[in-house]
Structure formats: C-alpha cells, structure tokens
Amino acid sequence: MIAQQLTGEQLLDKAIAYHDPHNNWDTFKGTLNVTMETPGGSPRVSIIDIDLSNEYFKVVATRDSIQTMHSIKKGKCTTSITDSISEPQRRTPCETAGFLKNYYTYLYGLPMKLKDPGTQIFETVERKTFKGKEYLVLKATYDEAVGSDVWYFYFNPKTYAMETYQFFKGDPNAKGKDTGEYILLNKETVINDIKIPAIRAWFYNKDDKYLGTDILKAG
Structure with missing residues (x-):
C-alpha cells in the first residue's frame, strides 16, 4: 500500500x-565492540575505531585466539596480514581493509549514510x-x-x-x-548521542x- x-x-x-x-x-569518533555469533561457529569479537573527521578506521578482530588488524588513515592502509595473494579473485589485505571500512561505516552509519552521494x-x-x-x-x-x-x-x-x-x-x-x-x-546503543x-x-x-x-x- x-x-x-x-x-x-x-x-x-x-x-x-x-x-x-x-x-x-559526519564527525563521529568512537569505538564499537561487535561480537558476531554464527550457528556452529566460534564468536568473533571486533574492536572497531572510527574517526570520520580524521579519515581513520581500524578494526582488530579475534576468533579462537587468532587476531587480525586492518586500518586505514587518510587512504593509507596498515594490516597484520602478510600472506601472499595467489588467487586472482581474492582481495589483497589492503582491499580487505577498504571493504571492512566501507562495511562497518555503512551499516552502523545507517540511516544517515543514505544521504551519501x-x-x-x-x-x-x-x-x-x-x-x-x-x-x-x-x-x-x-x-x-x-x-x-x-x-x-x-x-x-x-x-x-x-x-x-x-x-x-x-x-x-x-x-x-x-x-x-x-x-x-x-x-539500541547510544554512542555520541x-x-x-x-x-x-x-x-x-x-x-x-x-x-x-x-x-x-x-x-
């Protein structure tokens, strides 16, 4: 209707x-603690730092004592992943960092992100x-x-x-x-109002x- x-x-x-x-x-600065639970799998805990004004994003994810880190600051990528990329369709570590940045800022920035160009x-x-x-x-x-x-x-x-x-x-x-x-x-969780x-x-x-x-x- x-x-x-x-x-x-x-x-x-x-x-x-x-x-x-x-x-x-638009000026969000804060830390998100996200636990992902899936059927039959171990929980994954992600600590996500977002500072939109300074173009900074960082996620540290831990599952079964295995920890990974991806960050981007003003377009420059840093990551704990050092393995070589042998599969043509697989993301590089820095492409993964960009994907995670877009993923988390989009979903946790909704509905505000619907104003994006x-x-x-x-x-x-x-x-x-x-x-x-x-x-x-x-x-x-x-x-x-x-x-x-x-x-x-x-x-x-x-x-x-x-x-x-x-x-x-x-x-x-x-x-x-x-x-x-x-x-x-x-x-709901209230962060920065x-x-x-x-x-x-x-x-x-x-x-x-x-x-x-x-x-x-x-x-």
Missing part, C-alpha cells in the same frame, strides 16, 4: 532526526507488513560506481526508528528474486535461513 503522506526524502529525514538528532554522524532514494514510500509488524518502507538503489544491490529500509511508522533492512542482488521481481538477505534490528541498533540478526531472503547475529556494545 502506498503511503501518500511522505516522500522518500521526507521519511529519511524523519528517520535521521530520530537516530541522529544533533547531526553527529550516489544513493538514489525512491520518492514513493510504501506501507508494508513484514514479520507481523507494520512499517513505512523506503527503497534505495545506487549509482553503478557505488553498488548494484537494491535495498529496502523498514521504519517504525510512529517513531521512525529503523527496525529492519533488506537487500537483493538486483530487482527482487526479476533477476534479484531469491537473492540477498534481511536483517532484523533490536534494541546517536541511536545505533545494538542487535542485528541476519537471514536469507530465499528461505529465512538464520545466518548469524551481530551484538554491539560501546567501546
């Missing part, structure tokens, strides 16, 4: 006003029921240079809190069908298979 009362940009502005009322994300916000807002709850749903795609996934963001219709998001590898009504994942968000979802549970769109859960604590 179409939610005529709000455009996509208006909904995004209301969601950002809820999560980041003082516009602190290259993001295409659809004007039409839909009202949908997902997993038994009603939401206002925002659709976003990206310029080709940014990414090809199609994203949907589910907001509480009363508070505008972001409670779920979902992505497909292409149009979900065409080649993207049965691809991608949805992420259920629960609880920004309300950040504390628990993210990941599932496949295709069969609802549970993939794992990320648990966030402030550093």
Whole structure:
C-alpha cells in the first residue's frame, strides 16, 4: 500500500532526526565492540575505531585466539596480514581493509549514510507488513560506481526508528528474486548521542535461513 503522506526524502529525514538528532554522524569518533555469533561457529569479537573527521578506521578482530588488524588513515592502509595473494579473485589485505571500512561505516552509519552521494532514494514510500509488524518502507538503489544491490529500509511508522533492512542482488521481481538477505534490528546503543541498533540478526531472503547475529556494545 502506498503511503501518500511522505516522500522518500521526507521519511529519511524523519528517520535521521530520530537516530541522529544533533547531526553527529559526519564527525563521529568512537569505538564499537561487535561480537558476531554464527550457528556452529566460534564468536568473533571486533574492536572497531572510527574517526570520520580524521579519515581513520581500524578494526582488530579475534576468533579462537587468532587476531587480525586492518586500518586505514587518510587512504593509507596498515594490516597484520602478510600472506601472499595467489588467487586472482581474492582481495589483497589492503582491499580487505577498504571493504571492512566501507562495511562497518555503512551499516552502523545507517540511516544517515543514505544521504551519501550516489544513493538514489525512491520518492514513493510504501506501507508494508513484514514479520507481523507494520512499517513505512523506503527503497534505495545506487549509482553503478557505488553498488548494484537494491535495498529496502523498514521504519517504525510512529517513531521512525529503523527496525529492519533488506537487500537483493538486483530487482527482487526479476533477476534479484531469491537473492540477498534481511536483517532484523533490536534494541539500541547510544554512542555520541546517536541511536545505533545494538542487535542485528541476519537471514536469507530465499528461505529465512538464520545466518548469524551481530551484538554491539560501546567501546
């Protein structure tokens, strides 16, 4: 059902006003402690330092006593990974550092990151029921240079809190069908006056298979 009362940009502005009322994300400086739990696997604990003003990112991840470090400061990469790259499709350690920087700043910077250049916000807002709850749903795609996934963001219709998001590898009504994942968000951690979802549970769109859960604590 179409939610005529709000455009996509208006909904995004209301969601950002809820999560980041003082516009602190652009100058975010803080530490995130993220534990990833997966079925049948050992937990991975990641200590993530982000300083957007100084273009600094660092993640130290530990699983089963094995620790790795990746950091980027003003485009310069430092990493603990020293093995050679023999597989053509495998990321180099510094490419991995860039991937991790983009991954963590995107997911933990939502919904504010939807204001980034290259993001295409659809004007039409839909009202949908997902997993038994009603939401206002925002659709976003990206310029080709940014990414090809199609994203949907589910907001509480009363508070505008972001409670779920979902992505497909292409149009979900065409080649993207049965691809991608949805992420259920629960609880919030307040860091630098920004309300950040504390628990993210990941599932496949295709069969609802549970993939794992990320648990966030402030550093």
